[in-house]
Amino acid sequence: MSSSDSDSDSQPRCIDLSVCEIEKRTEMLAKKKVILELYSCFLNGWTFFPGDDERKLDKMIVVKLLEHLDTKDVDDRTYVQSLLRRVYIKLVYLREFILKQFSDVFYRFTFESIECHCIAELLEIYYDIIKGYSPPLSTDEEQVLFNVFLPLHKPQSMTGYFSVLIYCIIEFLHLKPSFIQRYVIGLLRLWPKTAYDKETLFLTEIASILVIQDEQEVTKALVPAFKQIAKCLSSQSAKIAEQTLYLWDDHDFLELMTQNNEVIMPIIFPSLVRMKKVHLSQRIQELVNTVMNALLLMNRELFLSLTNKYMHAEKKTEPSNPP
Numbered sequence: 001m002s003s004s005d006s007d008s009d010s011q012p013r014c015i016d017l018s019v020c021e022i023e024k025r026t027e028m029l030a031k032k033k034v035i036l037e038l039y040s041c042f043l044n045g046w047t048f049f050p051g052d053d054e055r056k057l058d059k060m061i062v063v064k065l066l067e068h069l070d071t072k073d074v075d076d077r078t079y080v081q082s083l084l085r086r087v088y089i090k091l092v093y094l095r096e097f098i099l100k101q102f103s104d105v106f107y108r109f110t111f112e113s114i115e116c117h118c119i120a121e122l123l124e125i126y127y128d129i130i131k132g133y134s135p136p137l138s139t140d141e142e143q144v145l146f147n148v149f150l151p152l153h154k155p156q157s158m159t160g161y162f163s164v165l166i167y168c169i170i171e172f173l174h175l176k177p178s179f180i181q182r183y184v185i186g187l188l189r190l191w192p193k194t195a196y197d198k199e200t201l202f203l204t205e206i207a208s209i210l211v212i213q214d215e216q217e218v219t220k221a222l223v224p225a226f227k228q229i230a231k232c233l234s235s236q237s238a239k240i241a242e243q244t245l246y247l248w249d250d251h252d253f254l255e256l257m258t259q260n261n262e263v264i265m266p267i268i269f270p271s272l273v274r275m276k277k278v279h280l281s282q283r284i285q286e287l288v289n290t291v292m293n294a295l296l297l298m299n300r301e302l303f304l305s306l307t308n309k310y311m312h313a314e315k316k317t318e319p320s321n322p323p
Contacts, residue, residue, distance in 0.1 A: 061087075063101065066101055069084065069121060070105075078121075084125060103147070105122060106122070109155065119152070120160060130168055130175070135175065137176060142176065145183060150183065150190070153187065156195065158201065169183070169209075170209070177212060180220070181217065181221045187205065196237050196239055199240055203243055206228065210225055211250070211252035211253055215259075222264065223267070226268060229267075232244040242287065245290075246287070248291050254294065257294070265299065265303070270310060272288055276288050
């Protein structure tokens with residue numbers, strides 16, 4: 001048999017195999033869709049209240065739903081997420097088990113570097129759960145902030161779920177403001193050193209926390225928070241320095257500064273002065289001038305005092321001229 005005949009025989013086989021594979025996968029997807037839709041119908045039914053015998057099966061279904069949730073297909077994630085949300089709402093006895101499974105997914109993703117495509121969807125469910133919390137919180141509920149949400153700042157892929165994560169954190173701290181100081185200190189320990197895009201997200205978060213309407217608890221976190229903000233103002237990255245200056249565009253942040261200017265101004269003033277010397281970008285120079293003017297209006301006496309102290313310190317460091 002010639003080589004051409006051999007090639008002609010093998011080619012149809014490859015095509016047939018490809019068609020068979022496509023048909024097989026299509027059939028599997030169709031079955032999965034039918035099963036999910038069938039379970040959805042059971043969930044929506046008013047008579048769907050399983051007895052003790054079915055509860056073991058329900059746990060297996062939750063595990064399988066979480067497996068199906070971890071897919072690159074956005075539509076599939078949305079559909080399975082809606083099922084998980086309804087399972088949590090309707091099957092009260094499964095809630096503790098569901099949250100444990102969520103925590104396991106977060107743990108493997110954070111500490112074992114397991115790739116996961118459904119972190120944002122799980123956080124969206126968690127956000128609805130947090131809104132249903134009522135004080136006093138249980139110990140398990142309180143630990144979610146520090147054992148789940150805080151470690152989720154470690155992965156480099158945080159940008160993919162950051163917007164949902166910060167909603168969960170702010171909602172939690174509104175509910176439990178006494179945790180603000182402890183949480184801020186924990187966040188500062190995780191502050192990125194070289195990942196500038198990630199650092200801008202941390203800046204956004206710290207600013208959102210500082211404007212929570214609980215003056216007594218927020219005040220406790222001002223000094224460590226603004227020491228970090230001062231470091232960002234002194235950053236060698238023009239992007240980080242500029243992004244930090246934009247915090248003063250927020251009315252609530254400016255109001256926070258005004259109310260606590262005697263604490264905050266001495267922390268950030270030296271960094272602002274250095275910025276004018278280091279970053280020669282016209283945009284940054286304009287932003288620094290705007291912030292300086294705002295500080296001057298807040299407390300003119302303190303501003304002038306800080307200016308004199310800085311100038312005096314600069315003169316001391318200048319090398320003396322030889323005789």
